Amino acid sequence: MAKPKIVFFDIDDTLYDQNKTVPDSTAEAIHKLQSKGVITAIATGRAPFMFRKLRQQLTIHTFVSINGSFVVHEDAPVYTNPIQKPLLKLLVSGAEKQGFSLAFVNEETMKMHRTASREAIMGIESLKLPLPFPETDPDFYKEHDVYQGLLFYSEQDNREFLEQTPLNTLRYVRWHECGVDVIPHNGSKAEGIKQLLKILNFTPEDACAFGDGNNDVEMLSYVGTGIAMGNAVEAAKKSADLVTTSVQKDGIYHGLQQIGLL
Known part of the structure; x- marks a missing residue:
């Protein structure tokens, strides 16, 4: 398995624990990825105004938001898909x-x-x-x-x-x-990721994603390496390549270790 060039993280119950805070191990893992030149990105159902502080905390400038309908790379919008x-x-x-x-x-x-x-x-x-x-x-x-x-x-x-x-x-x-x-009918995190990968000239195999919810199912199956959190819904686990531990048990850190990125 080739090592991913970009890693996407869902927010709720993935980056955030149940208290809506980022575990120390998660912040450490993301900063280690960044030091290695791996692009760290968010893929969320939330809108950009809802997670500004999180992006600042984790120094993330690329994200797929609003379930794939508003995509930003290096703080600039690169794809939008409004509802008619x-x-x-x-x-x-x-x-x-x-x-x-x-x-x-x-x-x-x-x-x-x-x-x-x-x-x-x-x-x-x-x-x-x-x-x-x-x-x-x-x-x-x-x-x-x-x-x-x-x-x-x-x-x-x-x-x-x-x-x-x-x-x-x-x-x-x-x-x-x-x-x-x-x-929108063609809206999903997977579609937003697809549009971003085109711009970056990456393939799905170059991407990894972490998620836990129903809106992560397509994303986890689309990328080369889909990792479901231990606390994920069953559909997300079935669509992923592997299941890590829960967010409360350092799931992101352990998942990145499993695929050799840490």
């Missing part, structure tokens, strides 16, 4: 009829479309963002590019409207018992 506005309008209409809360995300901010429901409050608070709760702006999606929606409903709620044309061309990826990411 007619689809956003239909999504708003359906969510309002069902009583679902909806938030819209771009690279700079997140806005609620209407007053937040209990499900929305639970979902957003679970992210433990060092930011005020999103303001309400019903016209935000009309006036700005939107790269992702956050739709708040449980598995038990009726969401048949999402299965009807053309809303069924969007992708819905659950990240919380009350929260689902809404992304």
